[in-house]
Amino acid sequence: MRQMLNKLLAQADSIAIGGHVRPDGDCVGSCMGLYQYIRETYVDKEVDVYLEDIPDVHKFIEASKDIRHEIEHGKIYDLFICLDCGDEDRLGFSLPLFQSAKRTFCVDHHVSNREFADDNYIFPDASSTSELIYDLIDKDRISMQVAEALYLGIVHDTGVFQYSCASPATFEAAADLLRKGIDGPKIIEDTFYEKTYAQNQVLGRALLESILLLDGRCIASYITKEQMEFYGVDAKDLDGIVSQLRVTKGIEAALFMYELEPNVYKVSLRSKDTVDVSRIAQYFGGGGHKKAAGFSMAGTPHDVMNNVIRQIALQL
Numbered sequence: 175m176r177q178m179l180n181k182l183l184a185q186a187d188s189i190a191i192g193g194h195v196r197p198d199g200d201c202v203g204s205c206m207g208l209y210q211y212i213r214e215t216y217v218d219k220e221v222d223v224y225l226e227d228i229p230d231v232h233k234f235i236e237a238s239k240d241i242r243h244e245i246e247h248g249k250i251y252d253l254f255i256c257l258d259c260g261d262e263d264r265l266g267f268s269l270p271l272f273q274s275a276k277r278t279f280c281v282d283h284h285v286s287n288r289e290f291a292d293d294n295y296i297f298p299d300a301s302s303t304s305e306l307i308y309d310l311i312d313k314d315r316i317s318m319q320v321a322e323a324l325y326l327g328i329v330h331d332t333g334v335f336q337y338s339c340a341s342p343a344t345f346e347a348a349a350d351l352l353r354k355g356i357d358g359p360k361i362i363e364d365t366f367y368e369k370t371y372a373q374n375q376v377l378g379r380a381l382l383e384s385i386l387l388l389d390g391r392c393i394a395s396y397i398t399k400e401q402m403e404f405y406g407v408d409a410k411d412l413d414g415i416v417s418q419l420r421v422t423k424g425i426e427a428a429l430f431m432y433e434l435e436p437n438v439y440k441v442s443l444r445s446k447d448t449v450d451v452s453r454i455a456q457y458f459g460g461g462g463h464k465k466a467a468g469f470s471m472a473g474t475p476h477d478v479m480n481n482v483i484r485q486i487a488l489q490l
């Protein structure tokens with residue numbers, strides 16, 4: 175299994191890497207870690223990485239300046255590697271490159287993943303796609319740059335090694351990456367904990383306006399486009415709000431949503447032990463993990479909230 179990646183890379187002259195829309199830390203970390211690894215290990219190969227604009231805090235990854243935000247019409251790659259995507263539509267603008275590639279490979283840890291590529295390396299129990307990339311690459315060829323990116327991904331998808339998805343293997347991978355000489359605490363502080371003033375304001379607003387439902391076992395809050403404009407924030411600034419809602423004592427599930435376009439909401443769900451939010455997200459056409467999942471839905475905030483709460487109630 176481990177040789178799978180090296181075998182596919184050896185057979186391809188041109189390689190594209192793509193991750194999901196609205197890239198998060200694990201998406202950026204796994205894509206950039208693998209990109210850097212291929213550049214350093216297979217110097218003669220053509221390798222490109224396709225992602226939407228990434229959050230500013232992740233731009234310390236030097237190779238992120240090479241990220242392509244548009245595709246060239248008619249371009250066909252020998253191999254397309256799809257990372258951290260539960261389904262192919264999550265690729266967004268790079269989907270045509272996936273569809274036209276001679277061969278496709280998917281590495282992912284979403285329980286909702288249906289193995290849609292030619293070859294698939296899917297482990298829903300893994301903390302992150304970055305940990306899976308760590309599994310697949312030659313350990314003695316991990317440079318500082320590769321280590322930095324993979325560590326970033328692991329930190330973000332484990333909530334700084336806190337969530338139950340952080341296994342002994344996750345800590346071992348992280349330890350090995352730290353031994354490459356990266357500044358782990360700085361990555362954690364600068365990319366996970368540090369917030370702008372506006373981000374903290376909007377977090378405060380979401381917490382103030384939150385409501386308890388289902389006898390205090392569920393918490394929900396939302397931010398409209400108008401409010402986002404008022405605070406001068408965009409979607410990338412709302413990361414972490416749903417996690418803060420989730421830590422409320424007594425709750426089993428947390429719902430946070432923001433307006434993508436007039437009366438269309440991006441919904442984020444988080445849970446503790448009882449509720450499987452990936453089932454709810456899949457029911458509404460999205461996906462994710464047991465304790466973290468998401469989807470988009472049209473309607474007024476109250477319609478969306480009512481629909482989702484009804485599904486949560488069925489599991490409580």
Ligand code: 5GP
Nearest residue numbers: 260442443460461462463466467468469470
């Ligand atoms: P978040 O709530 O942080 O956006 O996402 C939580 C998890 O659910 C992530 O693993 C993310 O990939 C997945 N997810 C979020 N939104 C969607 C969606 O619209 N479709 C699918 N398939 N997965 C999603």
Ligand code: MN
Nearest residue numbers: 200258303331
């Ligand atoms: Mn991930």
